[in-house]
Amino acid sequence: ATTIPAKAVSAAEQLRDRAVTDQTAYKVVESLTTEVGPRVAGSPNDERGRAWAVAKFKELGFDKVYTEKVTYPLWERRSEHGAIVSPYPQPLTLTALGYSAGTPKGGLTADVVGFADLDALKAADAATIKGKIVYVSTHMQRQKDGHDYGMGSATRTLGAVLAAQKGAAAYLLRSAGTDAHSRTPHTGVTGFRDEKQAIPAAALSLPDADQLERVLASGKPVTLKLDLDVGFNGTYTGANVIGEITGRKHPDQVVAIGGHLDSWDLGTGAIDDGAGVAIAMAAAKLIKDMPQRPDRTIRVIAFANEEMGLWGGRAYADQHAKDVAKHQLGTESDFGSGKIWRMTASVKPEARGAIEQIAKVIEPLGVAYDATKPGGGGSDLSQMHGKGMAALSLTQDGTDYFDYHHTANDTLDKIDPKDLAQNVAVYAVFSYMAAQANGDFGSAPNAFANDGARD
Amino acid sequence: ATTIPAKAVSAAEQLRDRAVTDQTAYKVVESLTTEVGPRVAGSPNDERGRAWAVAKFKELGFDKVYTEKVTYPLWERRSEHGAIVSPYPQPLTLTALGYSAGTPKGGLTADVVGFADLDALKAADAATIKGKIVYVSTHMQRQKDGHDYGMGSATRTLGAVLAAQKGAAAYLLRSAGTDAHSRTPHTGVTGFRDEKQAIPAAALSLPDADQLERVLASGKPVTLKLDLDVGFNGTYTGANVIGEITGRKHPDQVVAIGGHLDSWDLGTGAIDDGAGVAIAMAAAKLIKDMPQRPDRTIRVIAFANEEMGLWGGRAYADQHAKDVAKHQLGTESDFGSGKIWRMTASVKPEARGAIEQIAKVIEPLGVAYDATKPGGGGSDLSQMHGKGMAALSLTQDGTDYFDYHHTANDTLDKIDPKDLAQNVAVYAVFSYMAAQANGDFGSAPNAFANDGARD
Ligand SMILES: [Zn+2]
Ligand SMILES: [Zn+2]
Ligand SMILES: [Zn+2]
Ligand SMILES: [Zn+2]
Known part of the structure; x- marks a missing residue:
């Protein structure tokens, strides 16, 4: 032994x-x-x-100090803006997700369809989603072992892919985070792995998600504008940096x-x-x-x-x-x-x-x-x-x-x-x-x- | 009686x-x-x-419901960015202050001179300030009656005016706030009352102020870039709205x-x-x-x-x-x-x-x-x-x-x-x-x- x-x-x-x-x-x-x-x-x-x-x-x-090359798709964030256009115009604090597509120049304006969680999105008929901005809520609690992040990160990664597969114009989620009172959206990667698969995808801060959910709850049609200047930009070679004793x-x-x-x-x-x-x-x-x-x-x-x-x-x-x-x-x-x-x-x-x-x-x-x-x-x-x-x-x-x-x-x-x-x-x-x-x-x-x- | x-x-x-x-x-x-x-x-x-x-x-x-006209100078915030340019380039989260001037198109780049508080700025020789970005720290504690805001708001209002009078290129303060861990800068009005008096003025979030203070403490010259598209834009007439029982x-x-x-x-x-x-x-x-x-x-x-x-x-x-x-x-x-x-x-x-x-x-x-x-x-x-x-x-x-x-x-x-x-x-x-x-x-x-x- x-x-x-x-x-x-x-x-x-x-x-x-x-x-x-x-x-x-x-x-x-x-x-x-x-x-x-x-x-x-x-x-x-x-x-x-x-x-x-x-x-x-x-x-x-x-x-001993050395590097070992690592090659991957380059993704860039240049600027990002979002707003409720109607019924109640006001800006939304959001951040694009990794491997998100950009929106067309001048932004993307579309109606929102909201889902309570990832399962609701999974169950949804593609016909109700096509051409719309899909919004999915999350419900993470603070925990010592942070296990709710499993659900939160799945909502971010799989949710974006599902929305794209069902023909959504864009994907938006309530941030996978526990800072209920902070207007700091949580970025993170989506499940997109190439440019062809990707649609615009972003996360709202939790207070902004509350705001959007209040407006959705009013029952009125809700239109959002997303302006994300982000996207894939070729391939990059970086490196793991290694030091040894x-x-x-x-x-x-x-x-x-x-x-x-x-x-x-x-x-x-x-x-x-x-x-x-x-x-x-x-x-x-x-x-x-x-x-x-x-x-x-x-x-x-x-x-x-x-x-x-x-x-x-x-x-x-x-x-x-x-x-x-x-x-x-x-x-x-x-x-x-x-x-x-x-x-x-x-x-x-x-x-x-x-x-x-x-x-x-x-x-x-x-x-x-x-x-x-x-x-x-x-x-x-x-x-x-x-x-x-x-x-x-x-x-x-x-x-x-x-x-x-x-x-x-x-x-x-x-x-x-x-x-x-x-x-x-x-x-x-x-x-x-x-x-x-x-x-x-x-x-x-x-x-x-x-x-x-x-x- | x-x-x-x-x-x-x-x-x-x-x-x-x-x-x-x-x-x-x-x-x-x-x-x-x-x-x-x-x-x-x-x-x-x-x-x-x-x-x-x-x-x-x-x-x-x-x-009874009625309005009474109120006329004032119109001030607008269109966009705002800041960054440390050297010795360690990285973005800074900041927000322009009310009645701030805008920076020239393409931004303003200048060295920073830092002060521990408003009194230190008051005592400073104008020759050390001329052409520089003045940075002033604040030290607000949470209090039931919020009395530290007297100092905090004075640093914002008078500090900007003092810096302008001493020939500063711009004014930056540690936000008048108590959210030590939040990257949400605190705006608020300056003491500027017209366009001629105003210089660019902004507040850093507290973690960004910590960052800048760490770099200033290194003793190396520190250069910042401010890009504030803000400013006066004529006169506006709004109204007080009054309701009576x-x-x-x-x-x-x-x-x-x-x-x-x-x-x-x-x-x-x-x-x-x-x-x-x-x-x-x-x-x-x-x-x-x-x-x-x-x-x-x-x-x-x-x-x-x-x-x-x-x-x-x-x-x-x-x-x-x-x-x-x-x-x-x-x-x-x-x-x-x-x-x-x-x-x-x-x-x-x-x-x-x-x-x-x-x-x-x-x-x-x-x-x-x-x-x-x-x-x-x-x-x-x-x-x-x-x-x-x-x-x-x-x-x-x-x-x-x-x-x-x-x-x-x-x-x-x-x-x-x-x-x-x-x-x-x-x-x-x-x-x-x-x-x-x-x-x-x-x-x-x-x-x-x-x-x-x-x-
Ligand atoms: Zn990590
Ligand atoms: Zn991470
Ligand atoms: Zn106020
Ligand atoms: Zn007030």
């Missing part, structure tokens, strides 16, 4: 205690949001973000951690996912600061274009599928900066004891180990887990995550430095202990194909 | 108890924000707002209440000041629903263009100065929809007993009477109080008012129907009791010139 030597356990305890007061992660995310800011995939700021990441890895003293004994065996470097353009990508990049960078940096290098390599991956469909994660998994057995254990941070409260794992049975050893060291940080659930590896690294990488899920407190997620309000002030440091402690501990383990966690081609993990 | 007959006191108690469960005010502000929405002075929606007010007064059964015994003697009908354009003017209009309309309507008309007239004034400098209030005071002694008592609601917690009054000494009678009836609503402070009549009616009208101040709980004030977040969802109804109860009680009083409250030309009231 795989175990972690007592010496490594006590070193991990010290690492944990150093991490909880360490400011590195906060300084990293402060630097990223202040010096780069929004970095939507394929934008000039995305390129500046990659340069920032390379420089930051070097500044933090990583042993090279393993002393097994440099080719890697613990893989990371976050995604891209963000949406409305905010500055502090909680999504500057925090994740910062947590992983800081955890590896703290391991680097130990008296000697860990036995295995700690690899920090700042992924490209997670937001529009895991492009960086899929590219990484494609490029590294052949090395899956060399991936000791991995997981990505991509759920804000709230404290981690739960660990779950997908590992081979003979490595459960080692996972329990890790659980013991992070328990004082408030993390409970649930041995009954799989570990999915997080957003981009879910793709590598899909190839067979042993993976954890480190579940953060996302109670307020969907207040800010994908909005203009995703800014540095939302990050509590102490909560962020708790995350760093957990990542540092598990990464170090996995790197020092006597044995592996079961990574092998398709090793966890049926574990039921969903991230 | 002026007193209120026992029969009127007990009728007022019943009125109060009906009012706290009445939904009229909420329905009125829902109608205004849904059917009209933003109604910045001089805009097409301002005109729609006047038509709405005339129709609503009639629908509620007011005895005609007095049975003294129709020419009026209790004057109201709110302002105009709003800023970013939100829908729910708390500022749809609530005030709704409170006054509903209070008068409840009095109208009594078995017979009150002894004196209840006059509800929906003022024009309060936001850009009390234009409606000043016009009313000019037009009605000669009738000041006919104004029995008055006050305006213009501080959101939070509960009223304090009453103060400026009345003749012989009417203090009647004020105490009113205080007793509203005490169960949670309103404390402070006999040591003057009553100023509220925003627009402060002008009529200045002419000599006896006046109250009915102070609302404004703890969260400056989270939303003058932002896109001033929307219907911020209003608690129960809190709103408490306001209606207070307005109905005092209006009715003043209308039934045996005697007056001391209104006479310049009767309260030195009472120290500030609203």
Whole structure:
């Protein structure tokens, strides 16, 4: 069975205690949001973000820094406006969704047909939708594990595709968010994957959705105007940016951690996912600061274009599928900066004891180990887990995550430095202990194909 | 001495108890924000707002509905953008201030000079400011009486004028608001009163101000670009809209209440000041629903263009100065929809007993009477109080008012129907009791010139 030597356990305890007061992660995310800011995939700021990441890895003293190309369709937001035209003219605060089509020059004006939820849209006759602007409501509640986002994101991704298939002129949803009182619409990708499939698609802020729903409830015909100057614009090649602390004994065996470097353009990508990049960078940096290098390599991956469909994660998994057995254990941070409260794992049975050893060291940080659930590896690294990488899920407190997620309000002030440091402690501990383990966690081609993990 | 007959006191108690469960005010502000929405002075929606007010007064059964013209400079907001150009390019969320000049076509790019507060700007040498964008921080805390807004609004109004006088290219402030985590800048008027005096002036949201302050703190030169398509555009004639419940015994003697009908354009003017209009309309309507008309007239004034400098209030005071002694008592609601917690009054000494009678009836609503402070009549009616009208101040709980004030977040969802109804109860009680009083409250030309009231 795989175990972690007592010496490594006590070193991990010290690492944990150093991490909880360490400011590195906060300084990293402060630097990223202040010096780069929004970095939507394929934008000039995305390129500046990659340069920032390379420089930051070097500044933090990583042993090896490199990039791996990621190619994807370029989508651009130039301007966006919406308004109720009749019966009661007034502007609406909205934001276009990723891979939305643009409206014709001068805008698109059409009647609205409203649906209470995605199921109602699914059940609707295409004849009632053709040529209309489809509006779908959502009903997300604040939750520690944010599970309503499953429904919210489905309404955004599938709803747009369904509306297009049924002949809608455009698609509008009540934002997949929990900030009932904030006029900050939530963007995010649709299910469109090419220009031919796409129709104009946007999200209303929650107060604007309330407004539209009040007008729809009046029973009068409601006409909206959408003016979205957005759309596909060819292909772009960006990159995953990778920094490594090279393993002393097994440099080719890697613990893989990371976050995604891209963000949406409305905010500055502090909680999504500057925090994740910062947590992983800081955890590896703290391991680097130990008296000697860990036995295995700690690899920090700042992924490209997670937001529009895991492009960086899929590219990484494609490029590294052949090395899956060399991936000791991995997981990505991509759920804000709230404290981690739960660990779950997908590992081979003979490595459960080692996972329990890790659980013991992070328990004082408030993390409970649930041995009954799989570990999915997080957003981009879910793709590598899909190839067979042993993976954890480190579940953060996302109670307020969907207040800010994908909005203009995703800014540095939302990050509590102490909560962020708790995350760093957990990542540092598990990464170090996995790197020092006597044995592996079961990574092998398709090793966890049926574990039921969903991230 | 002026007193209120026992029969009127007990009728007022019943009125109060009906009012706290009445939904009229909420329905009125829902109608205004849904059917009209933003109604910045001089805009097409301002005109729609006047038509709405005339129709609503009639629908509620007011005895007399009329308008009185108000003329003022027209100022328009067409578009607004800002960005940090160097050292770290990224967009800034900002909003132009009332009577701001526009920037030249293509925008204005200049270095920033930052000040910690208005006093620091006052002390600054003009040579350090000339040709630069002046940035001034603010530091408002949430307070029940919102007193920090005195400093905040002075930073906005005087700061812009001072910066212009010292030769600044433009003026930027940290929004006069308390929503530390919301990217919703707070607009509001500057001290500019004509086109020649004005320079471009705008407010950053608080997270954007944090961002700019971080970059300024780096010590590097900071260049901003402002692109404000806004400005003066001639003269406009709007109107105060007035509805009356005609007095049975003294129709020419009026209790004057109201709110302002105009709003800023970013939100829908729910708390500022749809609530005030709704409170006054509903209070008068409840009095109208009594078995017979009150002894004196209840006059509800929906003022024009309060936001850009009390234009409606000043016009009313000019037009009605000669009738000041006919104004029995008055006050305006213009501080959101939070509960009223304090009453103060400026009345003749012989009417203090009647004020105490009113205080007793509203005490169960949670309103404390402070006999040591003057009553100023509220925003627009402060002008009529200045002419000599006896006046109250009915102070609302404004703890969260400056989270939303003058932002896109001033929307219907911020209003608690129960809190709103408490306001209606207070307005109905005092209006009715003043209308039934045996005697007056001391209104006479310049009767309260030195009472120290500030609203
Ligand atoms: Zn993310
Ligand atoms: Zn995201
Ligand atoms: Zn106001
Ligand atoms: Zn105002």
